[in-house]
Amino acid sequence: MTPSSALPRQVVIREVGLRDGLQIIPRTVPTAAKLEWIRDAYAAGQREMEVGSFVPARLLPQLADTAELVAFAKTLPGLKTSVLVPNLKGAERAMECQADLMLLPLSASHAHSLANLHKTPDQVIEEIARIRDARDACGSRTCIEVGISTAFGCTLQGRVEPSEVARLVKAAIDAGAEAVSLADTVGYADPAMVRSLFEAVLPIAGDKLNCGHFHDTRGLGMANVYAALELGVSRFDACMAGIGGCPHAPGASGNVATEDLAYMLASMGIETGQDFDALLALRQKVASWLEGETLHGTLWRAGLPKTMKQEQPA
Template identity: 55%
Template sequence: MSNRPDIHISEVGPRDGLQSLRQTMATPAKLAWIDALHAAGLREIEVGSFVPAALLPQLADSAELVRHARGLAGLTVLALVPNLRGAQAALAAGVHKLTLPLSVSAAHSLANVRRTPAQMLEELRSVAALRRERAPGVGLEVGLSTAFGCTLQGRVDEDEVIRLAVQAAAAGADEVGLSDTSGMADPAQVRRLFTRLRAELGARAGAAHLHNTRGLGLANCLAAFDVGVRSFDASLAGLGGCPYAPGASGNVVTEDLVFMFEAMGLRTGVDLERLLAARAPLRAGLPGEPLYGMLAEAGLPKGFVAQQAAGHV
């Protein structure tokens, strides 16, 4: 009997969910939201991004959020860093894990971080060296952005996705996941790419970061699960999107994703009633902002029992 969940959910709402919104959520409201997410059982939260405040004022308080989140028991505090300077600031704040975005699409990479994919690989090597020198216990993951297609470039070559994943692992990433930045993926493509990624990287194949732009978010998560993926990014109420991927909209809804897996008999370690309650501080902190999710509208089915037993996988 193991207490380890069958499915690992990384909540990315406080970063990915907020970065594209016009309004800025006040810091006290963010802290209350993060506390509610933790109380629901989420044990990895991407609390912010260490980018210049002039570019993303919505995330200017990331260091304060990291310091607060470090006080929450059992929580892995994650932050996005686009470069070496961001990694230095994140490590100084005390993050437990760094995530670095590496676009497969050259057009998106230049729009998002003003560097080519090759230049971002060099940045990754610098961040990995910094991590080894200053904080060897801190995790370093890479998310391959636009792995399933790009609104700027169009089709993305699947062979290039796998080549870049292998190069990112060689450059020092502990894990390399695939991100559907613009919501262009379909289940067959998800199965294909994650099968190839896992064959190449084994245990270093990372999370599925999938969007629901065209309504295929949960179907794509299930496709990834079918080929062995057990780690998923999601955002409470489906908030999210990339400011530099026109037409890209929200992430997979955390509540709906947790419900799907729990209904399948798989443990996520997340309390669904408390997770639904975590929408209240989000709504209070973002008045008027649309919140998404089918479970929040329909409610839990009568007689539904969450999974408490050891893993079924």
């Protein structure tokens, strides 16, 4: 059995609310508000943020200001800025604006891959290789992370074989991915699946597998994070106020809530560098920008336990 001491001492929470969160919400949050979000999140201690996607603006007009957000984020010292890119064209834009990291989604579900990117998983692998070649040719320092989406199952296809996930992880690394993450895009994962899939993929990917992305659709987001933590995973995606979702996951709530995840980690003595008061103040702003949308999370309502308040400086 894993002793608690085996949990990572430090964990990075990558805020993906500006991308995964806002992509599912039809309204466009003004750029000024997004800049305030980035600034406040940085002040709250966040050092990794996914600020948008380089997809055609006609598809996701609410993310059309991604380049401007990257430019601002790059002015904040030590902030690692990531963007989602669906293809070489998006990757070229990410490299142009010198994003620190570009996240390439690769669906382990064949059906989801076709629905989402109009390509089979193996065609996406070929695109990853082209992106790596282009990146190396131009001398860009933008890191390439491949996010294996629908890694735990798919609302379109149903079951996704772990062996297929493992095959795609290896293929993505062979094609030039420098980091790989496993994503429960539709909220099908449970902690036993998380343990089992990470155990299967870690020997293939080693240190390159360093991020879990869990949706809380069926209330298991935090349990899934804990299962991954026990295997040493030390980087997780999360969305302020638990926004986010997948157009192919009906009834879904979003990603694990940043503020709740920061709370769980802090409660377990794991450093995240996050300040709760600042996170909750930002949450209130996000709630005002998204008035009328369904938000999630529990910490904003319940507050910190008295025991943690006692431990924190006044």
